[in-house]
Amino acid sequence: MGAPEREIDLEGLIASYCEGVDQELAGRLKAWPPDFSDIHIHEVIGSMLARQATLAKEIAGAPSMWNGHSSPILLRAMADVYINIAWLLLDPAARCLKFISFGLGQAKLELEHRRAEIGDRTPTSAEAATIEASEHWIETQRACFLQDVDLGKWASLSVRQMAGEAGCIDFYNFVYTPFSACAHSMWHHVGRYNLIKCTNPLHRYHRRPISSAAEPDLHYLLLASKYWAKTLNTFDAYAELSIDCQSTYDALIAAVSVEDKQDIEDHDSASEWRK
């Protein structure tokens, strides 16, 4: 997908898209009030939904990042959120608790690294404030000394296994994994995006490093929008909600005249390097 054939009011499109995402999130939160006997479920799932909305809007608001260098980093983060939510919702009471526990363990570990680095010297006021804020954040949730530090994966499963259990192995194979190459700057990303064939035949067509700008491609906005819609669908199925309004994804598809949603291939960042 390149530039659309007819003029699009991009600024207006982005503004109404972001407003729509906020409304979609607010609609779910209104229809899904907190259950105080299992409040951790509401906090974990609610925060993950809000995170996904944030990522969708961050991508939407930055057209200069709608390219294969940058967007996949955020899209990979959206893939993480999606797989986590899909897996958490299969057994939310136990899994959300584990999710919190692992995160608190990581925060505790980070705190211990800071303390060790300071050692016997007097901490600066900024360091002391950071440590105090971190301790407070952990302690308000669980007594600090009771907190286990779990060095493994929070789910005791690989992301691939989680995706398998949650019935989204295709999403793992075609979204999470390809976008990981960009997020981690692996060879199959940099070899395609940051090397160009030298045209000097005497050089035997080696490849030269290149850091080139890329034209914004709406395709990346559509992918972010698609993953947000997918997340809402999974949540709605769990919470048995049927929200009666046009989704921001459908509105976007209509606004940019995509005739067939199937055309929006998940891992089609290839459109840039295969030219």
Ligand SMILES: [Zn+2]
């Ligand atoms: Zn050369």
